[in-house]
Amino acid sequence: MTVDTVELAAKDPELVQPFAALGLEPDEYARIGAVLGRRPTQTELAMYSVMWSEHCSYKSSKVHLKQFRDKAPASDRLLVGMGENAGVVDVGAGLAVTFKVESHNHPSFVEPYQGAATGVGGIVRDILTMGARPIAVMDQLRFGDADAPDTARVLPGIVAGIGGYGNCLGLPNIGGELVFDPSYAGNPLVNALCVGVMPRERIQLSAARGPGNVVVLLGAKTGRDGIGGVSVLASATFDAGGGPAHRPSVQVGDPFTEKLLIECCIELYDAQLVAGIQDLGGAGLTCATTETASAGGSGMHVDLERVPLREASMEPHEILASESQERMLAIVTPADLPAALAVAQKWGVDATAIGEVTDTGRLVIDWRGETVVDVPPASLADEGPVYDRPVQRPADLDLLQATDPSTLPRPSTPDELRATLLRMVASPNLCDKTWVTEQYDRYVQGNTVLAQPEDAGVIRLDEASGLGIALSTDGNGRYTRLDPYAGAQLALAEAYRNVAATGATPIAVTNCLNFGSPEEPEVMWQFAEAVRGLADGCQALGTPVTGGNVSFYNSTGATPINPTPVVGVLGVIDDVARRTPMGFPTAGTILLLGETHEELGGSEWAWEEHGHLGGRPPAVDLRRERALAEVLIGGSRDGLLLAAHDLSDGGLAQVLVESCLRGKVGAQITLPADADPFRWLFSESAGRAVVAVADAPAAEFTGRCDAADLPWTSIGTLGGDSLSLEGSLDVPLDELRTAYEGTLPCLFD
Amino acid sequence: MSPRIGVVTFPGSLDDRDAARAVRRAGADPVALWHGEADLLGVDAVVLPGGFSYGDYLRCGAIARFAPVMTALVDAAGNGLPVLGICNGFQILCESHLLPGALTRNQHLHFRNRDQRLRIDANTTAWTGAYEPGDVITVPVKNGEGCYVADPATLAQLEGEGRIVARYVEGNPNGSLHDIAGIANEAGNVVGLMPHPEHAVDQLTGPSEDGLGLFTSVLKHLARVAA
């Protein structure tokens, strides 16, 4: 086969190249010519097309994401910030934690099991790349209506894929989200989060430095799978038929190889045998070679025919664009090479020297004696196009915000209230998620202290001291649709509240921004507002954004999904033995912390009972959230809390049902004389939590609330085997349990 | 000096660290054994931990069976060395014919992780002496292929010889015949158990401490045979 070379490119400048088919704009193509001083070779063209794709270049989001850095609150914990594969924070005791959430939406629609599985594999490699041992995963899933045929097609496979890959890697799954909404009907969201831990001094960076150092490809052979997956598949809008616009090639995951890769890399790190390392994710070798060379400010030379292939007939551009999974690129000094190869062999991981670091400042790739690539690596990795796309407030937003739920009919008799409560706890978004979470291993590694359905997952890092972390992620597409700035802050506030509810102190944030097409000004406005809200919120809460991911083009035909920023908050807890669980104890007093206003805009009640989406989302008060968090953390530290559960979707009713069922104990609720039971039960005001305290220290705890200027209400006592609301309700726990637990099995078994 | 209990790590073993932790909690010294070495380092007993050895591709345990360490283990087990196979370890023991029957795909086709109630039916094995027959314990189960099957003759023999070590109660999580959660070989030194006792040794990280008994049992057993 004859291949286009740098020499030919110079000789024959007029060759017509298929840049448009590769997704490049005419001016982008012209820019490549300017960078190179000649037309690109076909191989170079393929490399630019994948690296300058939305997915790899963040060309539409960059100008907004920089707010996360510009507005980042001062933090002495931040060891590695945005821009690396994942951020790293100091959790004390010489340990560093890295975490990040990423999307795999489109592949999971096309091949649910493998799409979701490789999504987990990809985020785990990002964490491994930082030098950390992955210690847990979480998954954030959004589907169309629970009873929609396509939900039945994709949900079981996606759940099985998340479990299949994570379970096989030995990573406990400690939480996630499961949301049903018709806006995701043709475009489910599959986000996955991984968290890892390492000794501070083991942090790895992805820079290729030191001319003469060897470039080693670790892991799976390179095949034709996932070629163009990033630029074509991951950024392709689905056509109206719901099918993918292009028949993509999807990757099949091999978790066993990834498990060996993890053990191999960690042994390499501990033996200090790598000078730099980078995972191969989107854009495969192209991304890994250009990013490491660019980060090192060095040059690199690669002999492409040394790359182990599954199919000998692969051409240079295919080898460079392939997204074969379970691969890493390591930079190793010649002196360390034999030892490094020995470690790889011990773990049965293929390791091949494919090139070396140079001082030329160019990435030069040879294939069968010809030079097929000769480029400045930064032009691909860092100097891609940047767009400040037009934004426009959605035309329908005023109307949407004006159609307030206040006029919707409400339960007016005790019987209607009771029926509403039972329907709400049985609704797909509020019901028990065990059908899904049972498919995930929560115990492996033996350090899981809290996992789903608790407010946050809690993992022990150090057996001796009990030092641990807590993690929660949240996102509400309906709130964000009604007000993207507030919606993003509500997602942040809820995750922050969840972490604090367990007794952990929130310290850092990651996020995955799932939106429609950036080329639509109304979507771009939603994105800009959400990023601004999240950046401002993180500043107010003192929790810096350490990393994340953007997924655009999430729409079916012409309709974009509800804008869905998924926000993850990491907390640290000095002794996991004092974590606060959500299940009520058999006796004690129930306190409601915070203020309950009539806030039903975007609420679960309005949606579930009336299919209504309108009005304003609950008001955000981040100073209140901070005060609430401090009280919850202090109460945990000083052993004043028997249980705590944060309020969010479904309001107080949902929290009482969940904490009673979890604790297998009833509760007798007495609301303030002037309280409207419906509003108190189903309003979704933010900044609230329910706690259980023993009668004795109750006064001490409420004293702290007063001191923190945090309103509290004593709303009842624990005991018995029913949930009762004085004067209106009395529902046996068994009846609640049947309603709560029955929904998903009946939908998906 | 306290007994030394080997924990084998195959490529893809996952619960090996947890098994070692349980061994330590029971008062023994865990010894790491490597799949590639046909050497048991003179340990007093061996645990084959859970996980996905070789990815559990093809069939769970089918490839691990051919690891060098297994040839040594099969001989030693024949000479009475106490061996406990947990989950994937149980599957490996069946594939190696140290235990009869096989573990197949869960009837509902899902991986299932839940806190499972188990009844100990035989306390005559090397690994269950610390329990009373009829004891009901809570231990996590987590597997995708935990459905125990064997031909009627084998099942009758297991029942007849009291070799069904533990049964699922209050719900069978995978469709196992006769609700079998664990079985023993004729001599009682080799036990396979689908649920994970090593994840029930500490209230902080497990549903109970009921699983510790398997590890203390083997210490009792070793003390007895030493005396």
Place this chain on the structure above:
Amino acid sequence: MARVVVDVMLKPEILDPQGQAVARALPSLGIEGVTGVRIGKHVEIEFDGEPDLERAQQIADRLLANPVIEDFTVRAG
């Protein structure tokens, strides 16, 4: 290229939940008249020399199939 094909099926007396699940799903696709579905493994082995049925037989016997629950057939592909 010398290929040998090994088909591995669960013994008839062993329950095949995967096959049953497919069979159960058929009516909802409007497909009638199917009395049973069994799902096994289809294994293609490439030898560098001649297609070697004997070695394939060995591989199937020792590795590909578990005689306790599975039967297999070997044929040149």
Place this chain on the structure above:
Amino acid sequence: MARVVVDVMLKPEILDPQGQAVARALPSLGIEGVTGVRIGKHVEIEFDGEPDLERAQQIADRLLANPVIEDFTVRAG
């Protein structure tokens, strides 16, 4: 008894972790000379009437294989 056999295999360009794991294990069984192993599904569908290749094709298309990563063949068994 009218049987139709559907064999489902991953497309050649798609990684087959199972087959790869088996191929890597063979040397430890003392078996050499195998250049590759691919593992797919072997599905046997029983029809009450005639073996119905067309319906089998439908079943394979909609339930047994995902055309994005898999190919299949249908034959009377």
